[in-house]
Amino acid sequence: MARRTGRRPGNPDTREAILAAAREAFAERGFDAASIRGIATSAGVDPALVHHYFGTKEQLFRACMDFPIDPATVLPQVLEGGMDGIGERVVRMFLSVWDSPAGAAGVALLRSALSNEWTARLLREFVTTQMLRYVLPKLGGEPDEARLRASLVASQMAGLAMVRYVLKLEPLASAPPEVVISAVAPTLQRYIAGKIS
Amino acid sequence: MARRTGRRPGNPDTREAILAAAREAFAERGFDAASIRGIATSAGVDPALVHHYFGTKEQLFRACMDFPIDPATVLPQVLEGGMDGIGERVVRMFLSVWDSPAGAAGVALLRSALSNEWTARLLREFVTTQMLRYVLPKLGGEPDEARLRASLVASQMAGLAMVRYVLKLEPLASAPPEVVISAVAPTLQRYIAGKIS
Numbered sequence: 362m363a364r365r366t367g368r369r370p371g372n373p374d375t376r377e378a379i380l381a382a383a384r385e386a387f388a389e390r391g392f393d394a395a396s397i398r399g400i401a402t403s404a405g406v407d408p409a410l411v412h413h414y415f416g417t418k419e420q421l422f423r424a425c426m427d428f429p430i431d432p433a434t435v436l437p438q439v440l441e442g443g444m445d446g447i448g449e450r451v452v453r454m455f456l457s458v459w460d461s462p463a464g465a466a467g468v469a470l471l472r473s474a475l476s477n478e479w480t481a482r483l484l485r486e487f488v489t490t491q492m493l494r495y496v497l498p499k500l501g502g503e504p505d506e507a508r509l510r511a512s513l514v515a516s517q518m519a520g521l522a523m524v525r526y527v528l529k530l531e532p533l534a535s536a537p538p539e540v541v542i543s544a545v546a547p548t549l550q551r552y553i554a555g556k557i558s
Numbered sequence: 559m560a561r562r563t564g565r566r567p568g569n570p571d572t573r574e575a576i577l578a579a580a581r582e583a584f585a586e587r588g589f590d591a592a593s594i595r596g597i598a599t600s601a602g603v604d605p606a607l608v609h610h611y612f613g614t615k616e617q618l619f620r621a622c623m624d625f626p627i628d629p630a631t632v633l634p635q636v637l638e639g640g641m642d643g644i645g646e647r648v649v650r651m652f653l654s655v656w657d658s659p660a661g662a663a664g665v666a667l668l669r670s671a672l673s674n675e676w677t678a679r680l681l682r683e684f685v686t687t688q689m690l691r692y693v694l695p696k697l698g699g700e701p702d703e704a705r706l707r708a709s710l711v712a713s714q715m716a717g718l719a720m721v722r723y724v725l726k727l728e729p730l731a732s733a734p735p736e737v738v739i740s741a742v743a744p745t746l747q748r749y750i751a752g753k754i755s
Contacts, residue, residue: 476672
C-alpha cells in the first residue's frame with residue numbers, strides 16, 4: 362500500500378471529496394462504467410486534478426479501498442514461476458500480509474464488507490476487476506472454468522482470514538505459518554491447477 | 559431450528575430478558591462457566607423458569623443464537639457413515655441449509671459476528687462447545703490435530719458462506735450445488751481425514 366506511506370499531495374478535503382465520489386461511483390456503476398470525468402464532476406473538481414492526485418483509474422480505485430495488498434505488486438510475484446507450487450506461494454503471500462500490521466486493514470475491510478451491502482459491492486468489484494482480471498488469463502483453460510477456480514480460491518482465502526484473524530478460532534488463529542501452509546496449500550493448488558469437477 | 563417453529567411458552571418479555579442475560583453470560587464467561595442460576599439472577603427470574611422455557615443449558619444457548627442449523631440434529635447425520643465420503647456429506651448438508659430460507663439467518667449471524675467482537679465471541683463459543691466438542695472425538699487422532707482439522711473445516715465453510723452468500727462473487731454465488739460439491743468436497747475430505755502436514 363505505497364499510497365499510505367507516501368506523501369499525499371494536495372488539499373486533504375479535496376482528496377477526501379474525490380475518494381468519496383469514487384467509492385460511490387465504483388460501487389454503484391462498477392469499475393468499467395465509472396469514469397474519472399463523472400467522479401470529478403461529483404466531487405466538484407477538474408478531471409485533471411483527479412489524475413494529478415491519484416494517477417490512473419486503477420490507482421484511484423486502489424486508493425479508495427484500504428486493501429491490505431497492492432495487487433499490481435503482489436500478483437506478479439505469486440504468478441511468476443507458473444503453476445508449479447503456486448498454491449504454496451499464494452498462502453505464503455497471504456500470511457505474510459495478514460500476519461503483518463497491514464492485516465488490520467484487511468480485518469476492517471472484511472468487517473465492513475459484511476456489515477453493509479455497499480462495501481460488499483465495492484469489494485466484489487475490486488476483487489473482480491483488480492485481481493481476477495489479471496489472474497484469469499494466466500490460469501489457462503476455459504474462461505468459465507477459470508472464473509470458478511478463482512472464486513474457489515477466494516472462498517478459502519476469505520475463510521482463512523475470517524477464522525484466523527476475525528473469529529480467532531483456535532488452533533488456526535495462532536498456528537505457525539508453516540503449519541497453515543502445509544494444510545492449506547494443497548487446497549489452493551487444486552483449486553488453481555488441479556481437478557475440480 | 560425447532561424452537562423457532564414450535565410454540566413459545568410464557569411471557570415474551572420474560573423470554574427476551576432471559577435470552578439477553580444468556581447471550582451476555584455465554585459471551586463474557588463462556589459456555590462452561592456460565593450457569594443457569596447466574597443467568598436467571600441477571601434476568602430477575604427463578605432458575606426453574608429458565609429450565610421451563612428453554613430446557614437444558616445447551617438448548618438455551620441454541621435458542622440464543624439464531625444459528626441456521628441445530629447441531630444436535632445435523633452433526634449425527636453427517637458423522638454416521640464414518641470417514642468415507644464425509645467431506646461430501648458436509649458440503650451437501652451445508653448447501654442444503656444455506657441454499658434454503660434458513661440461509662438468511664446464517665448471513666445475518668456472519669454479518670453480526672464480523673461487525674462486533676461480542677457476537678464473534680458468542681459464535682466462537684458456540685462453534686467450539688456445541689459443534690467441535692461433539693465432532694472432535696469422532697475424528698480420532700491426537701486432540702491437537704483434531705482441533706486443527708476442525709478449524710480448517712471451519713475456514714473453508716466460513717469462506718464458502720462468505721463468497722457464495724454474502725459477497726456473492728460469481729460464478730460460485732450461483733453455481734449448482736453439484737458443481738460446488740465436486741469442487742469443495744475433496745478439500746473437506748482431506749481436512750477431516752487426510753494428510754494435512
